[in-house]
């Protein structure tokens with residue numbers, strides 16, 4: 001899934017308004033960032049199916065970045081790290097960040113064809129394969145985007161930069177996600193690895209910058 005992760009993240013600002021949405025987005029995309037790291041190390045990879053030109057999806061071997069059990073552990077680790085400075089709100093921030101990391105398993109599980117393992121590569125896999133019907137998959141992502149953006153709109157009334165900026169960036173990611181429909185040639189493996197690592201970092205950094213003023217105003221009250 002593409003923009004769906006980002007949309008769930010900005011929507012989660014409703015549950016943790018004092019946390020910069022950049023952190024929320026990074027938590028929701030952590031699995032893809034880790035996929036890039038593990039793929040770079042040669043431990044995980046994507047396979048291009050022979051009928052990629054008509055199917056537009058990849059098959060993945062990614063037990064460490066996208067398995068349920070590892071994602072719970074990654075979620076706990078990132079949750080502990082991000083929630084450190086939040087004092088009395090620490091527990092809540094921890095839960096929101098950890099839940100966002102684990103939400104990646106559910107969202108990707110709905111769409112991936114080969115499925116996401118529960119624990120190791122040979123454990124049972126969860127994959128409903130919505131990618132087989134890409135227009136329907138993209139419509140679902142669009143609906144999630146509208147809900148996430150609407151929730152963020154209600155949270156970000158204190159800063160126009162945050163409100164319009166974060167939602168505009170999310171809509172750009174939505175448009176990028178739709179381009180999947182016309183991709184017929186898979187990118188070279190190296191470019192994919194670079195993309196998995198860079199995209200979560202760059203996107204969450206942009207959103208962090210846009211959301212900075214809102215969080216400062218939120219924390220001052």
Ligand SMILES: [Zn+2]
Nearest residue numbers: 001031032108
């Ligand atoms: Zn993923």
